[in-house]
Amino acid sequence: MATRLEPLTAGHVLELAEPLPLDSGRSLAGVRIAYETYGTLNPDASNAILICHALTGDQHVASPHPITGKPGWWIRMVGPGKPIDTDRFFVICANVIGSCMGSSGPASPADDGRPWGMRFPVITIRDMVRAQVALVDALGIAKLHAVVGGSMGGMQALSWAANFGDRIDAALVIASTSRHSAQNIAFHEVGRQAIMADPAWAGGDYYSADGSDPRKSGPEAGLAVARMAAHITYLSEQGLTEKFGRRLQDRPDGSKGAKTFGFDADFQVESYLRYQGLSFTDRFDANSYLYITRAMDYFDLAEEAGGKLADAFAGTRARFCLVSFDTDWLYPTGESRTIAHALNAQGLPVSFVELSAPYGHDSFLLDVPELDRVVAGFLQ
Amino acid sequence: MATRLEPLTAGHVLELAEPLPLDSGRSLAGVRIAYETYGTLNPDASNAILICHALTGDQHVASPHPITGKPGWWIRMVGPGKPIDTDRFFVICANVIGSCMGSSGPASPADDGRPWGMRFPVITIRDMVRAQVALVDALGIAKLHAVVGGSMGGMQALSWAANFGDRIDAALVIASTSRHSAQNIAFHEVGRQAIMADPAWAGGDYYSADGSDPRKSGPEAGLAVARMAAHITYLSEQGLTEKFGRRLQDRPDGSKGAKTFGFDADFQVESYLRYQGLSFTDRFDANSYLYITRAMDYFDLAEEAGGKLADAFAGTRARFCLVSFDTDWLYPTGESRTIAHALNAQGLPVSFVELSAPYGHDSFLLDVPELDRVVAGFLQ
Numbered sequence: 001m002a003t004r005l006e007p008l009t010a011g012h013v014l015e016l017a018e019p020l021p022l023d024s025g026r027s028l029a030g031v032r033i034a035y036e037t038y039g040t041l042n043p044d045a046s047n048a049i050l051i052c053h054a055l056t057g058d059q060h061v062a063s064p065h066p067i068t069g070k071p072g073w074w075i076r077m078v079g080p081g082k083p084i085d086t087d088r089f090f091v092i093c094a095n096v097i098g099s100c101m102g103s104s105g106p107a108s109p110a111d112d113g114r115p116w117g118m119r120f121p122v123i124t125i126r127d128m129v130r131a132q133v134a135l136v137d138a139l140g141i142a143k144l145h146a147v148v149g150g151s152m153g154g155m156q157a158l159s160w161a162a163n164f165g166d167r168i169d170a171a172l173v174i175a176s177t178s179r180h181s182a183q184n185i186a187f188h189e190v191g192r193q194a195i196m197a198d199p200a201w202a203g204g205d206y207y208s209a210d211g212s213d214p215r216k217s218g219p220e221a222g223l224a225v226a227r228m229a230a231h232i233t234y235l236s237e238q239g240l241t242e243k244f245g246r247r248l249q250d251r252p253d254g255s256k257g258a259k260t261f262g263f264d265a266d267f268q269v270e271s272y273l274r275y276q277g278l279s280f281t282d283r284f285d286a287n288s289y290l291y292i293t294r295a296m297d298y299f300d301l302a303e304e305a306g307g308k309l310a311d312a313f314a315g316t317r318a319r320f321c322l323v324s325f326d327t328d329w330l331y332p333t334g335e336s337r338t339i340a341h342a343l344n345a346q347g348l349p350v351s352f353v354e355l356s357a358p359y360g361h362d363s364f365l366l367d368v369p370e371l372d373r374v375v376a377g378f379l380q
Numbered sequence: 381m382a383t384r385l386e387p388l389t390a391g392h393v394l395e396l397a398e399p400l401p402l403d404s405g406r407s408l409a410g411v412r413i414a415y416e417t418y419g420t421l422n423p424d425a426s427n428a429i430l431i432c433h434a435l436t437g438d439q440h441v442a443s444p445h446p447i448t449g450k451p452g453w454w455i456r457m458v459g460p461g462k463p464i465d466t467d468r469f470f471v472i473c474a475n476v477i478g479s480c481m482g483s484s485g486p487a488s489p490a491d492d493g494r495p496w497g498m499r500f501p502v503i504t505i506r507d508m509v510r511a512q513v514a515l516v517d518a519l520g521i522a523k524l525h526a527v528v529g530g531s532m533g534g535m536q537a538l539s540w541a542a543n544f545g546d547r548i549d550a551a552l553v554i555a556s557t558s559r560h561s562a563q564n565i566a567f568h569e570v571g572r573q574a575i576m577a578d579p580a581w582a583g584g585d586y587y588s589a590d591g592s593d594p595r596k597s598g599p600e601a602g603l604a605v606a607r608m609a610a611h612i613t614y615l616s617e618q619g620l621t622e623k624f625g626r627r628l629q630d631r632p633d634g635s636k637g638a639k640t641f642g643f644d645a646d647f648q649v650e651s652y653l654r655y656q657g658l659s660f661t662d663r664f665d666a667n668s669y670l671y672i673t674r675a676m677d678y679f680d681l682a683e684e685a686g687g688k689l690a691d692a693f694a695g696t697r698a699r700f701c702l703v704s705f706d707t708d709w710l711y712p713t714g715e716s717r718t719i720a721h722a723l724n725a726q727g728l729p730v731s732f733v734e735l736s737a738p739y740g741h742d743s744f745l746l747d748v749p750e751l752d753r754v755v756a757g758f759l760q
Contacts, residue, residue, distance in 0.1 A: 121641070122642060183617045185647050186608075189645075190605060190653070199579060244562045246559065246683075263502075266677075270566075274573065277573070
């Protein structure tokens with residue numbers, strides 16, 4: 001693969017005229033925001049829904065991924081007649097800054113024309129949201145009908161409510177948290193160390209001079225290990241057991257699975273994980289993985305508000321819907337409950353439901369019909 | 381550090397005269413078993429307790445580690461007047477084969493005088509136990525008063541009961557399981573991939589020709605990442621939160637912790653994990669990590685018995701004690717319960733207790749006074 005980065009973005013790109021102020025105190029000039037829209041904005045611009053994507057997601061929420069060709073990552077939720085109904089709503093999804101699907105990130109050119117690499121400023125969830133606010137401004141939308149997100153997308157939705165609470169009517173937060181726990185940070189740190197331990201990372205300066213796709217010249221081995229470790233946290237023990245158990249791989253020669261007494265992928269779960277790791281490196285930039293995990297680890301809405309989570313929501317009158325999954329051990333139900341209590345303390349309208357689904361954290365992306373009903377019901 | 385491997389073993393070494401048959405169908409000639417003993421074997425050899433160590437453990441259960449100088453890993457449990465009382469019992473602890481503390485493993489010389497590396501045969505938990513049986517034979521012990529182990533040590537204790545059930549009077553199995561789950565395998569596979577992704581692994585052929593310590597010439601970066609990932613599974617979310625929460629590191633210049641908006645270890649939990657990873661590489665051989673994790677992943681006592689766990693215990697009249705910890709998510713209480721049911725089905729005497737401790741899987745190594753009482757009570 002030697003495509004240049006630019007053509008990856010088949011959709012829209014907004015380039016901000018003003019530098020974007022960042023939580024670090026730095027600012028980022030020439031910010032580009034790659035985004036997709038679905039449906040039609042109504043005359044009074046009151047039907048816009050912003051969908052925020054997760055760590056390794058992108059703007060292609062309901063359209064094919066330009067690299068993998070796979071359907072949009074939430075095609076089951078977004079489209080005509082679907083729970084987020086594009087016949088009624090104008091749906092926006094933007095690649096977060098720091099990522100690698102067309103929005104400004106470490107693989108983007110800096111002022112000197114060379115890729116930023118690790119010179120890119122460390123960003124926060126709130127910085128991602130600031131870029132989205134600029135996009136919503138540019139689209140002429142004063143107030144979003146709703147901001148919606150799962151996992152890191154839910155953090156962004158919460159950050160919208162906390163920082164731009166008068167710009168949203170509603171926030172739908174799925175399988176998310178108001179702050180990264182020590183265990184969350186620990187897993188991310190393993191991933192970062194795996195990437196940075198790979199000699200091909202080269203201090204983040206692995207982009208080829210001709211601007212060819214960074215996904216094929218970087219620390220693929222380290223990134224694959226990072227993805228493998230993270231992937232386990234997205235699945236439940238129960239889900240892994242149901243899907244794979246201790247089943248052995250059938251061999252290439254057609255013989256049935258048997259222990260090889262070697263280090264090939266004997267167990268199906270090993271083969272699956274290896275595939276998850278390797279295929280990820282085709283579509284994601286390792287430095288983006290470092291920056292976005294850092295942003296998530298820094299996320300602590302209570303801290304931003306001076307220590308009390310309820311205070312974070314003092315500036316909004318939005319209504320909220322929180323959804324958790326009973327098998328999600330990355331952001332367990334207790335995290336959503338904490339948010340619900342804070343919203344209650346502010347007297348804000350909030351519905352909170354824990355859904356039963358076997359898939360762990362990834363449930364928000366998978367076939368959970370009850371989630372469809374909750375989403376459709378909340379947005380109508 | 382340029383010490384040779386041999387002097388690492390301050391204690392006893394048994395070299396087996398006969399080749400050791402292995403589950404793979406291969407056999408291993410010239411097996412060396414490094415072991416420690418504590419206390420005195422009584423005249424009728426009826427007071428011997430074998431302690432089996434965990435994945436990264438060793439024979440130095442109650443004596444200082446020859447590399448780190450740290451006290452024995454179960455010094456709180458083993459010694460005069462302690463729950464495993466060396467005034468009364470003759471305590472044996474042997475380094476498992478495949479490991480790197482003096483017993484035969486991938487760093488040991490093969491027939492050609494060069495280190496085995498990945499030519500070392502893949503071993504199983506039962507193979508480790510076979511070596512221990514040979515040791516117990518050599519010590520003139522017909523029947524062990526008890527076999528005791530936590531985590532992988534518990535797997536060995538179960539394997540003793542299943543395969544050499546007439547050689548033990550009792551088995552004490554702590555924080556363990558009768559088979560590795562898909563999630564257990566997945567975490568181990570991440571570690572193996574981290575090691576094998578490190579170019580310094582070099583197909584396992586990284587030992588220096590002069591026989592100097594392999595721990596200093598191998599894939600340290602990959603091994604450190606493997607250890608970091610595993611270490612998270614040894615701790616509970618609650619324990620990590622209590623110990624570290626989201627507290628930030630104080631800086632080397634003495635200033636109080638603050639976000640650096642960089643990729644240094646801002647959070648204390650990051651710094652802790654990095655230290656755990658790096659310090660591990662001083663004392664452990666990466667290839668041993670591959671082999672021992674493989675042995676654990678292969679472990680499935682029900683499968684060995686033809687599919688029914690209870691059948692695994694048909695050949696023993698031993699009494700059992702099973703201990704789990706409520707915060708252990710690596711081998712949760714349900715795993716011990718499954719074993720208890722199988723033992724009940726065989727009509728074997730079993731006591732089973734779930735202890736409450738905040739430390740997760742590592743609770744079996746830490747200060748849990750209730751565990752001391754359970755161990756002392758069972759062994760008396």
